Amino acid sequence: MAGPIRQVCGRWSRVRGWRRVTDAVHAASGRIIAQLWHTGAISHPELLDGAQPVSASNVDPDQISVTQTGRKPTVAPRPLTKQEIEVTVADFARAARNAMEAGFDGVQILANYLYLISQFLNANTNLRQDEYGGSLENRSRFLFEVVESVLGEVDAQRVGFKISPMHEGGAFQANNETLPVTEYAIRKLSTYNLSHLLLMGNTTDFSGTPLEKLADDGMFRHFRPLYKGTLIANVKMDRDRGNRLIAEGFADLVAFGRPYIANPDLVERFAEDDAPLAEVDWETVYGSGERGYSDYPAYQLSQLTRS
Numbered sequence: 001m002a003g004p005i006r007q008v009c010g011r012w013s014r015v016r017g018w019r020r021v022t023d024a025v026h027a028a029s030g031r032i033i034a035q036l037w038h039t040g041a042i043s044h045p046e047l048l049d050g051a052q053p054v055s056a057s058n059v060d061p062d063q064i065s066v067t068q069t070g071r072k073p074t075v076a077p078r079p080l081t082k083q084e085i086e087v088t089v090a091d092f093a094r095a096a097r098n099a100m101e102a103g104f105d106g107v108q109i110l111a112n113y114l115y116l117i118s119q120f121l122n123a124n125t126n127l128r129q130d131e132y133g134g135s136l137e138n139r140s141r142f143l144f145e146v147v148e149s150v151l152g153e154v155d156a157q158r159v160g161f162k163i164s165p166m167h168e169g170g171a172f173q174a175n176n177e178t179l180p181v182t183e184y185a186i187r188k189l190s191t192y193n194l195s196h197l198l199l200m201g202n203t204t205d206f207s208g209t210p211l212e213k214l215a216d217d218g219m220f221r222h223f224r225p226l227y228k229g230t231l232i233a234n235v236k237m238d239r240d241r242g243n244r245l246i247a248e249g250f251a252d253l254v255a256f257g258r259p260y261i262a263n264p265d266l267v268e269r270f271a272e273d274d275a276p277l278a279e280v281d282w283e284t285v286y287g288s289g290e291r292g293y294s295d296y297p298a299y300q301l302s303q304l305t306r307s
């Protein structure tokens with residue numbers, strides 16, 4: 001009994017802990033959503049008490065895993081059994097329910113980067129012979145089972161999605177299946193009346209890859225006609241590019257990552273035409289210590305500090 005009781009206590013204390021965060025955000029008139037993801041093969045035995053990470057198949061994605069003792073190369077994962085897939089799909093729903101109980105305004109399912117959903121979508125990392133591998137439909141099956149299980153817990157208008165075709169290293173180099181599977185997924189996601197699709201532009205050089213035409217604004221031009229709901233454009237946005245993409249009809253909203261980490265007063269800086277933007281301090285990101293994220297000064301403050 002000790003195990004389940006500990007798990008239940010852990011769940012409640014985590015839900016209560018996040019409630020303090022969501023309450024603080026709401027008290028400041030903000031909105032906050034929780035992102036749901038499973039690292040799959042990007043995890044590492046060191047993070048799993050020595051256990052092998054799981055994935056669609058036993059293909060080492062050839063990436064770097066961030067462990068407590070530093071950055072380590074990934075290892076070959078163990079393929080999930082069908083029963084484990086069912087449990088994992090149910091875990092996404094449970095995570096969504098916990099997030100809503102913790103006071104989040106919604107959830108976002110992460111289907112890009114190199115994580116588990118991408119490992120199912122990617123023909124290089126998914127060699128399964130069952131109904132979860134092979135065709136576009138089969139490689140997308142896990143993703144849509146996750147969507148439907150989350151929708152069993154949370155209203156569609158509070159569920160968003162982050163996805164994009166990528167060209168990364170190792171098993172995640174773009175291949176001839178990368179664009180078709182993302183097109184298939186985004187077209188189908190368009191039928192669920194979700195809160196949003198957050199589409200990442202290219203973070204690497206697409207030249208000479210099957211994604212070449214999606215470089216820069218090409219990503220948003222290509223996918224806008226395929227998705228009828230709210231489309232949020234991301235990656236290397238600035239005020240003028242964001243305004244232009246919205247005016248041209250290629251995005252409904254724009255998301256900022258790095259600029260918002262380094263500039264807590266980003267909106268005010270945009271409003272002031274000549275305010276420079278601060279850069280992220282890379283020494284302080286990815287759980288490297290207590291400094292960073294919440295201690296970047298506002299613009300006027302940094303001016304005062306300097307004088």
Ligand SMILES: Cc1cc2nc3c(=O)[nH]c(=O)nc-3n(C[C@H](O)[C@H](O)[C@H](O)COP(=O)(O)O)c2cc1C
Pocket residue numbers: 035110162200234235236237255256257258259280285286
């Ligand atoms: C330190 C750091 C941590 C990030 N963590 C996440 C994450 O947990 N989930 C996610 O979807 N994106 C994450 N991102 C990516 C950002 O959300 C965003 O997509 C990316 O930085 C591109 O946007 P930008 O050009 O405005 O920075 C992270 C980025 C940085 C710099």
